[in-house]
Amino acid sequence: MSHTLLVVKIGGNVIDNPDACTRFLAAFAQLPSPKILVHGGGKVATQVAERLGVKTKMVDGRRITDQSMLDVVTMVYAGLVNKNLVAQLQPLSCTAIGLTGADAGIIRSVKRPVQDVDYGYVGDIVQVSKRQIRALLDMYLVPVIAPITYSSEGLLLNTNADTMASAIAVEMTYFYKVELVYCFEKKGVLSDPDDDAAVISSLTPTSYAEFKASGVINKGMIPKLDNAFKALRENVSRVTICHADDLMAATSGEAGTLLSLDE
């Protein structure tokens, strides 16, 4: 396994800002291959839903994906966002191929079983087809993956992009040394949410538990970090969380929050 595979997740807030997105893509295009980009959705899906009169349904603060909302996210994530990222990467000498989990059957999921809440058309990943992804990488292609998967019954399913990035990274450790980078609109995991410079430069399971207990790390950051530590425990070599503008620096350990299992 001579190659390092880089799996980069880019958050919706960066995609929503055309200048930030263009800067990010310029940096991403310069990274060595093989590499994979997984993208989130951004506010465009909510805006399109509003303009189409599709109401966002929430239960206990969590979004429900009904058929109308699934159509919207399929249009926006797999169509508008994914294809614009792909088209912008081509002139940067980065031969991108835009995919959902359904394409080439790369990421299969099951519709989340109804327990207390029916989340609707939401998929929990059951299989990443590492050989198909490897074959695309062997064509010198750069997969750009939208947060949608499919079920064996032929349904499209809305799926969390952080989880997809982590699942892909873990599965590809079969072939590669894999590094996972989560890029978003903050400089890393912050010890003070109001101070953008207060970046926690490294996190271990112990310090993560302490930050959670004290409430310094909370809300949306917890599932992201749980995903990230899970990836490390499942053979991903390195996980970094950084600002989208710091992608290059983060890949060489000079920016962001570096996660490690070594206490």
Added chain:
Amino acid sequence: MSHTLLVVKIGGNVIDNPDACTRFLAAFAQLPSPKILVHGGGKVATQVAERLGVKTKMVDGRRITDQSMLDVVTMVYAGLVNKNLVAQLQPLSCTAIGLTGADAGIIRSVKRPVQDVDYGYVGDIVQVSKRQIRALLDMYLVPVIAPITYSSEGLLLNTNADTMASAIAVEMTYFYKVELVYCFEKKGVLSDPDDDAAVISSLTPTSYAEFKASGVINKGMIPKLDNAFKALRENVSRVTICHADDLMAATSGEAGTLLSLDE
């Protein structure tokens, strides 16, 4: 060149009808590989545009693709339509991969130069990357291609699906014996537009010229047939125009209108 490659174009009217589309996909999935599906857009794009308040601009009866309309067709063709076709094909043992021309750089175009009319974000094909398509077919994948291409500047461009199917078929003759099938909502080219049974079973350049001169063949059928005859002149072995329900019969010469250069 031992293999025959089948390039099938499915029209928007079939996609608009869920039952007809499901029947078509069941037949398409049973055809031998290698094969490629190129799909049109259908009325959904117009409906979504209306619901979003995006006005369809027409000049001299031809549609203009401004930025808002490009976003709509990118959402609907590359997102909603393409990904639903792909997800429906997977359980039919047909490992589909949904693509636009931008993906893997397979179909590059130029923004149509402004002469009398500015058509906006419309692409005229300049290059089909036959080696990338061949490599995907060699992975036993079935490309499902949406009618959108890209320019070397990184623009997405709305592109005619009939022309895309024809350009792909012609380019792939480098590797394969290629057959092209246009599927739509009629049983073939009709000698009487009001009689669905009046199928012209075969057309040559001479009989086509006569039917055009007498007005029997007119309107939208003319660019479709011009594309088809051009493909035959450029080494495509066989072109058939048939009803979507007759795909299987048409591939064995038992339905539709068969085009031929042999007078």
